[in-house]
Amino acid sequence: DQQVKQNSPSLSVQEGRISILNCDYTNSMFDYFLWYKKYPAEGPTFLISISSIKDKNEDGRFTVFLNKSAKHLSLHIVPSQPGDSAVYFCAASAGKTSYDKVIFGPGTSLSVIP
Amino acid sequence: GAVVSQHPSRVICKSGTSVKIECRSLDFQATTMFWYRQFPKQSLMLMATSNEGSKATYEQGVEKDKFLINHASLTLSTLTVTSAHPEDSSFYICSAPVNYGYTFGSGTRLTVV
Numbered sequence: 429d430q431q432v433k434q435n436s437p438s439l440s441v442q443e444g445r446i447s448i449l450n451c452d453y454t455n456s457m458f459d460y461f462l463w464y465k466k467y468p469a470e471g472p473t474f475l476i477s478i479s480s481i482k483d484k485n486e487d488g489r490f491t492v493f494l495n496k497s498a499k500h501l502s503l504h505i506v507p508s509q510p511g512d513s514a515v516y517f518c519a520a521s522a523g524k525t526s527y528d529k530v531i532f533g534p535g536t537s538l539s540v541i542p
Numbered sequence: 543g544a545v546v547s548q549h550p551s552r553v554i555c556k557s558g559t560s561v562k563i564e565c566r567s568l569d570f571q572a573t574t575m576f577w578y579r580q581f582p583k584q585s586l587m588l589m590a591t592s593n594e595g596s597k598a599t600y601e602q603g604v605e606k607d608k609f610l611i612n613h614a615s616l617t618l619s620t621l622t623v624t625s626a627h628p629e630d631s632s633f634y635i636c637s638a639p640v641n642y643g644y645t646f647g648s649g650t651r652l653t654v655v
Binding site for chain 2: 432460464470471472473474477517530531
C-alpha cells in the first residue's frame with residue numbers, strides 16, 4: 429500500500445508560468461515532509477521541507493503548502509524555468525531524527541517548455 | 543553542505559558475481575545510512591537502514607543474505623549485492639540524515655548481464 433502518492437506521473441508547463449506538483453499521504457503519523465528533485469542517473473537533491481506545525485514554507489521560487497486535514501501537500505514553482513525540468517519526489521517521515529525512515533512517492537516528471 | 547560520495551556510479555557485472563557499492567560521508571559523520579533501490583519509472587524503495595557498529599535493519603521482502611550491508615565506521619557504509627542476477631539490475635542510492643533532512647549519494651547504476 430502506497431503511503432505517499434503522487435497521482436500525476438507527468439506535468440508540462442510553459443516557461444514563466446506556475447508549476448504545481450501535488451502529493452497525498454495516508455499515514456497520519458507523518459509529520460515531516462520533503463521535496464526532492466532528480467535528474468536522470470543522479471541522486472535526488474533536496475529542495476524544500478516542511479514540518480507539520482506549519483502550513484507553508486517558502487524558499488525563493490519554491491513554496492510548499494501543507495494541508496494536514498486533507499493529508500495533502502503541494503509544491504509550487506514560480507516562475508518555472510527550463511532548468512526545473514526533472515522528476516520531483518515528495519517524501520514523508522514520522523519525525524526528523526537519525527532513525528526516521530523516509531517514504532517516497534513515485535515522482536512527477538516536470539517538463540518546462542521554453 | 544553535507545556530501546555523500548557514492549561509488550561506483552556505473553557497474554556492469556556478470557551473473558553470479560558480487561558487486562560492492564560504497565557510500566562515504568565526506569564532511570560529516572553518518573551514524574545512519576539508508577539504502578534505496580529505484581526501478582524504472584518507480585519510486586525510491588527503501589531496502590535497509592544501516593547503523594554504525596550494529597546490524598542493518600532490512601525492509602520486508604529484502605533478502606539479507608543477498609544484499610549485505612556493512613557500516614563499520616561513521617563515514618563509510620557499503621552495500622554488497624551477492625550472486626547478482628539480471629533482476630538485480632537497478633539504480634541503488636544511499637542517503638544519510640542531516641540537519642535539514644537527508645542528503646543522497648549520486649547513485650549506482652548496476653547492470654547484471
